[in-house]
Structure formats: C-alpha cells, structure tokens
Amino acid sequence: MTESAHKEIKMIEKAAREFSKKVLAPEREENDAFPFGPFFNTALEKAYGLDFFHLNLPENLGGMGQSIRALCRVMDQICREDSSLGGIIFTNTLSQSILLETGSESRLQSLAEKATGVFDFIVAFPSLTNPHDLTDLPKAQVKNDVFTLSGHLDYLVLGGMAKQAIIPACIDGNKEYSLFLVNLDSPDVVRSEPIMSHGLHACPAVDVTFSFAEGFLLGEAGKGDGYFTKASETMQLAASAMLLGVMKGSWDEAMSYCGSRVQGGRKLKDWSTMQMKLADMVIQVHVADMLVERACQAVENQEKDWQNLVKAAAFHIQSAATQLVTEGIQALGGVGYMKDFGQEKRFRDAGQIQTMLGHTHIKKLRFIKQFLN
Amino acid sequence: MISRSELNVLMDREPKFDDIMISFRAIAKQPKGINKELKQVIAIARKFNEEVIRPGSLALDRKMHETPDHLAWDYVREANKRGFYTMFIPKMFGGEGYSLTAVAYFLEELSSSCGAVANIVGVHYLGIVMMFSSWNLKICNRICADVIKGQKNGEPCLLSLAMTEPDAGTDSQNVEFMDTGSLACHAQKVKGGYKVTGNKIFISMGHMSTWHIVHAYTDLKRGSDNTVMLAVKKGTQGFSFGKKEKKMGQKACPASELIFKDCVIPDENVCFSKEDMAKLKRRVKDTNAQVFAYIWAASRTSVGAFGVGTARAAFEEALDYATKTMIDGQRLVDHEWCQSLLGDMYKNVLLSRLAYTEAGYANGLHGIWMVMNVKPMYLMNRYLPKALISWFMKPFLNLGLTTTVFRKICFDMQSDDAVNRVDGWGSFAKVVGTDAGIQNARLAMEIMGHAGVRQDRRVEKILRDSKLFQIYEGTNEINRLNLFKRLVAKALPQTEVFSETNP
Numbered sequence: 001m002t003e004s005a006h007k008e009i010k011m012i013e014k015a016a017r018e019f020s021k022k023v024l025a026p027e028r029e030e031n032d033a034f035p036f037g038p039f040f041n042t043a044l045e046k047a048y049g050l051d052f053f054h055l056n057l058p059e060n061l062g063g064m065g066q067s068i069r070a071l072c073r074v075m076d077q078i079c080r081e082d083s084s085l086g087g088i089i090f091t092n093t094l095s096q097s098i099l100l101e102t103g104s105e106s107r108l109q110s111l112a113e114k115a116t117g118v119f120d121f122i123v124a125f126p127s128l129t130n131p132h133d134l135t136d137l138p139k140a141q142v143k144n145d146v147f148t149l150s151g152h153l154d155y156l157v158l159g160g161m162a163k164q165a166i167i168p169a170c171i172d173g174n175k176e177y178s179l180f181l182v183n184l185d186s187p188d189v190v191r192s193e194p195i196m197s198h199g200l201h202a203c204p205a206v207d208v209t210f211s212f213a214e215g216f217l218l219g220e221a222g223k224g225d226g227y228f229t230k231a232s233e234t235m236q237l238a239a240s241a242m243l244l245g246v247m248k249g250s251w252d253e254a255m256s257y258c259g260s261r262v263q264g265g266r267k268l269k270d271w272s273t274m275q276m277k278l279a280d281m282v283i284q285v286h287v288a289d290m291l292v293e294r295a296c297q298a299v300e301n302q303e304k305d306w307q308n309l310v311k312a313a314a315f316h317i318q319s320a321a322t323q324l325v326t327e328g329i330q331a332l333g334g335v336g337y338m339k340d341f342g343q344e345k346r347f348r349d350a351g352q353i354q355t356m357l358g359h360t361h362i363k364k365l366r367f368i369k370q371f372l373n
Numbered sequence: 374m375i376s377r378s379e380l381n382v383l384m385d386r387e388p389k390f391d392d393i394m395i396s397f398r399a400i401a402k403q404p405k406g407i408n409k410e411l412k413q414v415i416a417i418a419r420k421f422n423e424e425v426i427r428p429g430s431l432a433l434d435r436k437m438h439e440t441p442d443h444l445a446w447d448y449v450r451e452a453n454k455r456g457f458y459t460m461f462i463p464k465m466f467g468g469e470g471y472s473l474t475a476v477a478y479f480l481e482e483l484s485s486s487c488g489a490v491a492n493i494v495g496v497h498y499l500g501i502v503m504m505f506s507s508w509n510l511k512i513c514n515r516i517c518a519d520v521i522k523g524q525k526n527g528e529p530c531l532l533s534l535a536m537t538e539p540d541a542g543t544d545s546q547n548v549e550f551m552d553t554g555s556l557a558c559h560a561q562k563v564k565g566g567y568k569v570t571g572n573k574i575f576i577s578m579g580h581m582s583t584w585h586i587v588h589a590y591t592d593l594k595r596g597s598d599n600t601v602m603l604a605v606k607k608g609t610q611g612f613s614f615g616k617k618e619k620k621m622g623q624k625a626c627p628a629s630e631l632i633f634k635d636c637v638i639p640d641e642n643v644c645f646s647k648e649d650m651a652k653l654k655r656r657v658k659d660t661n662a663q664v665f666a667y668i669w670a671a672s673r674t675s676v677g678a679f680g681v682g683t684a685r686a687a688f689e690e691a692l693d694y695a696t697k698t699m700i701d702g703q704r705l706v707d708h709e710w711c712q713s714l715l716g717d718m719y720k721n722v723l724l725s726r727l728a729y730t731e732a733g734y735a736n737g738l739h740g741i742w743m744v745m746n747v748k749p750m751y752l753m754n755r756y757l758p759k760a761l762i763s764w765f766m767k768p769f770l771n772l773g774l775t776t777t778v779f780r781k782i783c784f785d786m787q788s789d790d791a792v793n794r795v796d797g798w799g800s801f802a803k804v805v806g807t808d809a810g811i812q813n814a815r816l817a818m819e820i821m822g823h824a825g826v827r828q829d830r831r832v833e834k835i836l837r838d839s840k841l842f843q844i845y846e847g848t849n850e851i852n853r854l855n856l857f858k859r860l861v862a863k864a865l866p867q868t869e870v871f872s873e874t875n876p
C-alpha cells in the first residue's frame with residue numbers, strides 16, 4: 001500500500017471513530033429500540049454525509065474507490081458502539097459489489113447521481129443468506145423482454161427503507177437463480193412490517209411478496225450464484241471486521257467495568273479468575289485483529305488463495321466472537337444483562353452478524369470440499 | 374474379599390463414596406410415591422405449556438419489547454388459578470404437598486416452553502425456599518396461609534427473594550465476602566422490630582410479589598455475623614418499589630428495585646436473627662453460611678433445571694427446523710454433520726438433567742426438603758387429607774418450641790459433610806444446566822441460520838432468556854469456585870477458597 005493510501009485510510013478510520021463515539025454511542029439504547037422506537041434517521045444521514053456508504057464504490061461512479069481495508073476499519077470502529085449502522089453499510093456495500101460483478105455500473109452511477117439522501121441510495125439485499133441455500137425463491141417470467149417476479153422472499157435486509165433491492169429469483173426453466181433489480185415502491189411489491197430480530201435492530205429486514213413485479217435482470221440469466229459468490233468473497237471480510245469491532249467494544253466495556261467495580265474487597269480486575277477471563281478476551285481480540293489485517297493484505301495483494309485466507313479468518317472470528325461476547329456480559333454480572341450497558345446488545349448483534357452471507361456450517365462444508373476435491 | 378472396616382476406610386477416601394454416589398444412597402431411601410408424583414407434575418406442566426405458554430409466549434415477549442413496563446398479570450393469574458403457587462407447599466402448611474423433589478422437573482418443563490414464564494412461577498419458590506431456610510415455622514405457616522388464600526380468592530400472593538444490592542451482588546450472597554463488601558441495607562434494632570433502610574436491586578418478580586424475604590444487616594461492616602432475614606409485606610410503611618430493569622431477555626419476569634426507608638419490620642416478621650443463630654451449635658457466621666447453603670442448594674438445582682429447559686427448547690427448535698429444511702436437495706436432518714450436532718445438543722440436555730437430578734437427591738438427603746422426604750412425613754403429607762393434617766399440625770407449627778426443635782435438627786444435626794455435599798452439588802447442577810442452555814441456544818441459532826435470528830422463530834428468545842441463568846443465583850464463575858470449595862477443597866486443609874490474597 002502506498003504511503004498516501006495509508007494516510008487516507010487512517011483519516012477515514014479516525015472519522016469513523018469520532019462518529020462512533022460522538023453520534024452512535026450516546027444514542028445506542030434508544031436506537032436499538034426500533035421498531036418500537038424511532039429510527040435513527042439523523043445518524044444515518046450523517047454517516048451518508050461522511051461517505052461511509054461510498055467507500056468501496058469506484059471513483060468514476062461517484063464513490064471513494066477505497067479498498068476492503070478501509071471498509072474493514074470503518075466497520076471495526078462503528079461496530080464497537082453500534083453494529084446496526086454497520087449492518088446497513090455492509091448490506092449496501094454488498095449490493096454495490098453485486099451490481100459491479102454483474103456489470104451494472106451504469107445503474108450504480110445513476111443511483112449515486114440521483115440520490116438526494118441515504119434512502120434513495122441504498123439497495124436492499126437478503127444479506128443474511130446465501131440465496132443458493134434457499135428453497136422457494138421467487139419465480140421470474142419473461143414476456144416481451146420484460147421480467148416479472150412472483151413469490152415470496154424472507155428477510156430482505158433494508159427492504160423496509162430502501163427504494164430498490166437486488167432479488168434472487170429463478171427464471172422458468174433455469175436451474176440456477178438469477179439476480180434482479182426491483183423497485184420496492186412498486187404496487188406489485190408488498191412488504192411486511194419490520195421483522196423483530198435478535199440483533200441489529202436498527203438494520204431492519206422485511207418479508208416481501210412479489211406479484212408480477214417488474215425486475216431488471218442483472219448480468220446473465222442463471223448466473224446469480226457466481227455473482228454472489230464473487231461479491232461475498234471479499235464481503236466476508238467486512239463481516240469479520242464487524243465482529244472484530246463488536247469484540248473490541250465488549251472487551252473495552254469489560255475492562256472499564258472491572259477496573260472500577262469492587263466486590264470481595266477489591267476491584268474485579270484484581271481477582272485472578274477475572275484476569276483469566278480478561279486475558280482470554282484480549283487474546284481473541286488480538287488474534288482477530290491480526291486475522292483481519294492479514295486477510296486484507298492477502299486481498300489487496302491478490303495473493304494466490306486469498307479467498308481461503310479470508311474464509312478461514314471469518315470462521316475463526318465467528319466462533320471467537322460469540323464466545324467473547326458471552327464472557328463480556330458475564331464480566332459485568334447482572335448489569336451486563338441490562339440495556340443500560342452495551343454488552344447485551346453486542347451479545348445479540350454478534351449472533352446476528354455470524355449468520356451473514358449464509359449458514360456457517362454449510363459454508364464450512366463448501367470450504368473443505370474444495371480441498372478434498 | 375474385603376472386610377467391613379477396610380471397606381469403610383476405602384469408601385471414606387477422596388473422592389468419598391457418599392459425596393459422589395448421591396443417587397445410590399438416596400434412591401434406596403426414597404419413598405416410592407415420588408415417581409408417580411414426578412409424572413403428574415410433568416403432565417401438569419405440559420398441559421400448561423400447550424394451553425397457555427406455547428400459544429402466547431412469543432407475543433408476550435414482543436409486547437414486553439414494545440411496552441417494557443407491562444406486567445404479565447394474566448400469566449400469573451393463570452398459574453395461580455392452576456394452583457402452581459401452592460402445589461409444592463407441604464400440606465401441613467395448607468399447600469397441595471407435591472414432593473419438592475419434583476419442583477425441578479416441573480420447572481424444566483415450563484422452561485422448555487418459555488424461560489421467562491418458568492421464572493414467573495419458579496421465583497416464587499426461591500422466596501419460599503429462603504423463608505423455609507430459617508425454619509421459622511410460625512412465619513412459614515402464616516405466609517403460606519396468605520399464598521393459599523391468594524389462590525382461593527384469585528389474588529395471587531407471591532414471594533420474592535431479596536439479597537442483591539447496588540454495590541453488593543456477589544458480596545451479598547457469600548458470607549466470605551460480606552465483611553469486605555459494601556453492604557448497605559441496614560437493619561437497626563428498635564423496640565418491637567427492626568428499622569430497615571437501603572435498597573435491593575434486580576429482585577425477580579419484585580413488583581408482582583406480596584411478600585419479600587429480605588436479608589438486611591445490623592452491622593454493615595460485619596454482615597457475615599449480623600444478617601437478619603425479614604419478611605416484608607407489600608404496602609408496609611417505608612417500603613416502596615423503584616425502577617424495573619430493562620433486560621435483554623426474561624422480559625415477562627420483572628427485575629425490580631426495592632426501596633426501604635425507615636421501614637419498621639415488626640418482630641413477628643423477623644424470620645431469623647443473629648440472636649436466633651447464636652442459640653445454635655455453630656458460630657453465627659457458620660450458621661449464616663448454612664442458611665445460604667440451604668437456599669442455594671435448592672435454588673441452584675432449580676436454576677439448573679431452567680437451563681436444561683432452555684437447552685431442550687433450543688434442541689427441539691433446531692430439530693424441527695432440520696426436519697423441515699432442504700439443503701442441497703436433502704433434508705437438513707439427513708445430513709450426517711447435522712445429526713452429529715443434534716446429537717451433541719441432546720447430550721447436553723441429558724447430561725445436565727442428570728446433574729440436577731443428582732443435586733435434587735442431595736437436597737432430599739441433606740438439604741431443605743430432607744424433612745419432607747423422611748418416609749413417615751412423606752406418607753403423611755402425600756396421603757392424609759389436607760384438612761386433617763392442617764387441623765393436627767397447625768397448633769404445633771405456631772409454637773415457638775417447634776421452630777426451636779426444627780432448627781436444632783436442621784442446623785445442629787446437619788453435618789459439615791452434608792452442608793458441603795448439598796451446596797457443592799447445587800453449584801454443579803447450576804453451572805452444568807445453564808452452560809448447556811447457552812451452548813444449545815447458540816448451536817440452534819447456527820443450525821437455523823437467518824431463520825434463527827427472527828423473534829417469531831423462538832430460538833433467539835431462548836438464547837436471550839438462557840443468558841440470565843448463567844448470571845443470577847451467583848454467577849457461574851462463583852459457582853465453579855463454590856463447587857471446588859465444597860467438594861474438593863474441603864479435603865485440602867491448607868486451601869482457602871474465596872480469599873485469594875492480592876497477587
């Protein structure tokens with residue numbers, strides 16, 4: 001990486017850190033109340049203004065043209081305080097990557113140019129799944145070169161707030177799915193109320209029903225899986241960076257609480273049982289940090305086998321993160337279970353982030369199969 | 374082959390036979406009727422699950438998200454109507470007299486449908502257990518009568534257990550930590566009772582309970598020697614409720630702040646005082662520790678059962694999902710890797726149920742329900758009509774002498790070995806069961822992928838609910854230490870637990 005690129009990333013990271021501390025942290029509990037409380041429009045618009053939604057978009061399409069490393073740093077910083085925004089940026093960046101993979105630059109460009117605010121700009125996608133693993137995807141029919149989609153899709157992330165979505169659907173006669181850009185405001189699209197979920201409350205999803213809704217085919221018919229796989233290869237790293245941020249947030253809060261709470265006549269941090277717990281936590285934080293860093297390097301250098309490095313890092317971080325956030329609550333005792341502190345939210349958010357881009361176990365099986373074959 | 378004296382010597386070596394083979398000893402002594410009772414209580418719980426919890430618990434959880442101040446009175450009233458708050462109260466106190474051994478199995482069943490509703494029922498018995506650990510039969514009799522009346526007139530009368538304070542969580546629950554801790558709930562001896570000032574926090578079902586069994590301290594600097602157990606009724610002057618906590622899970626079961634300000638508790642509501650403890654064989658501090666051991670051994674066994682319930686619920690949801698979901702052209706349940714995971718989850722359920730079963734036997738042999746498990750008591754309680762037992766026993770229960778005799782039996786005649794055993798096994802059941810709950814809930818979420826994160830698929834709620842079980846009734850960290858202390862360190866004369874010197 002060049003010196004100037006390095007500096008640029010540092011600046012972006014700093015902006016994300018300040019934003020996270022000043023804008024996200026103070027409102028965390030309130031923002032997490034969605035859908036039973038107001039949505040954090042203002043924070044979202046601010047993040048949009050800071051170009052967190054344009055990071056990986058090429059410069060010629062109105063973006064910042066940054067690398068995956070920049071996205072990871074931003075994710076890390078944001079998810080220390082509130083992963084919901086991380087989830088929104090993640091899903092939107094995934095959609096952008098898919099659009100790029102499908103050669104839909106012109107659509108991206110017009111999105112970037114026409115958008116007057118974040119809600120015009122974002123593109124929904126079922127980012128918690130690998131569409132290949134879904135049965136009963138919507139069906140697509142073609143008549144006079146126009147595709148229409150019918151059927152149901154579960155858990156479309158950002159589907160309630162975005163104006164457009166990338167929808168996986170099967171064209172009659174095709175075994176593999178294709179991807180379509182669909183206008184969600186169309187009367188042929190019915191969206192459910194926001195789904196109440198485990199974590200990432202302010203990164204909501206909806207179930208969607210299509211009744212002959214018009215869709216624009218992205219890329220080639222029947223090639224959806226290839227596009228998704230390509231986009232997810234790097235985006236898996238962004239999901240890992242989200243978990244890394246959650247882990248760091250959990251570790252920070254555990255440290256600060258154990259440094260002040262006294263039980264048994266001394267600070268919690270002075271009990272060796274607690275020291276062991278804190279040690280296990282910080283070891284995992286450092287390992288995850290190194291893995292994300294190393295995987296970024298592999299992607300940037302397009303090392304042979306970089307995809308497997310990214311996946312291996314992701315598997316490791318996923319299991320480490322869920323363990324760590326459990327301990328993060330435990331270190332605080334009863335208050336860790338309460339909404340006044342951030343630990344319980346991190347516990348839930350980590351559970352949700354680990355499902356991003358599909359079932360862990362199925363991903364793992366696919367991972368090993370390439371070695372076995 | 375081996376002489377009797379040799380056998381005794383060998384069985385008395387660590388690990389001692391009596392410490393590790395609890396069920397072998399207990400089953401021989403256990404009245405036969407308990408098996409039938411177990412089946413009955415499980416069936417009663419399953420009926421409640423089918424008719425009340427399963428149809429409503431997700432909507433209740435959602436409602437609590439939406440309006441966190443809501444109190445789930447409809448569930449409490451329904452449980453009350455079905456007699457759940459009196460069923461495990463011995464007949465001599467006017468209850469239905471189901472064996473206390475069965476409580477844990479009952480709670481596992483409820484928890485397998487909803488951890489929070491299980492708590493709505495179970496927490497009442499934590500309060501009951503704390504009250505009974507004083508062996509103040511006069512008070513037990515009076516308060517149980519209120520509970521029975523509450524069932525009859527449809528106005529639920531519940532008990533809560535109140536130890537935790539803002540600056541003393543772990544410290545309020547272990548005599549070893551009390552004197553270095555920051556206890557703040559002060560009980561000043563005044564004419565005719567105690568004047569209490571201070572706050573308790575995180576008290577489960579606080580806002581919904583009528584009686585609160587409270588620990589306060591006559592000397593805040595030396596709580597271990599100066600604990601007084603009080604029964605405080607809702608509405609007592611100087612006692613009020615503070616905030617309800619906003620929790621991650623267990624939403625239907627409020628965690629409340631109790632505020633005492635110059636609240637005078639009359640002598641008749643003093644369950645156990647320092648002066649009472651001083652009349653017993655052990656030092657006051659050790660008797661106090663014995664009281665905690667009685668409470669924790671029973672309550673942690675039940676919390677272990679809560680954990681097993683959630684572990685089972687997670688397993689059942691994952692299994693259901695796996696049988697209905699196709700992956701790569703095959704049902705998920707037909708994939709070998711998935712069968713292996715499901716097998717592991719089922720192993721967690723079985724293993725942790727065995728743990729609380731064993732701890733239950735320990736309670737029956739040495740703990741709070743040992744008296745009721747003695748065969749003549751058991752048979753009387755089970756088979757004689759309630760009215761007859763009540764008529765016969767009531768005058769005795771109200772005699773101060775009966776309390777004295779029971780305390781002599783239950784404190785002075787309880788050996789140190791018995792205290793260690795029952796308390797150690799309680800911690801064991803709690804840690805094993807509640808860790809299983811979390812492990813299975815996590816595995817279920819992983820198996821279910823994006824379906825698992827939806828509240829309407831239940832499993833994410835199971836994970837949220839389960840987490841509490843690792844925290845309350847002493848964190849699992851503290852329980853691991855207690856397990857070591859009670860079952861291992863007792864044989865290591867130079868090893869102190871809970872008293873690490875500053876490294």
Ligand SMILES: Cc1cc2nc3c(=O)[nH]c(=O)nc-3n(C[C@H](O)[C@H](O)[C@H](O)COP(=O)(O)OP(=O)(O)OC[C@H]3O[C@@H](n4cnc5c(N)ncnc54)[C@H](O)[C@@H]3O)c2cc1C
Binds near residue numbers: 575
């Ligand atoms: C929802 C909920 C319901 C509850 N219901 C009740 C109730 O009905 N009645 C009641 O009285 N209480 C209740 N509690 C309180 C509960 O029992 C305490 O939260 C628990 O015992 C831990 O105490 P704490 O929260 O103060 O944590 P702390 O004691 O501050 O502990 C924080 C961390 O430090 C560790 N730690 C503390 N001391 C030591 C030590 N000496 N050595 C090593 N590690 C140590 C703990 O293991 C924990 O990891 C409830 C709590 C919750 C969250």
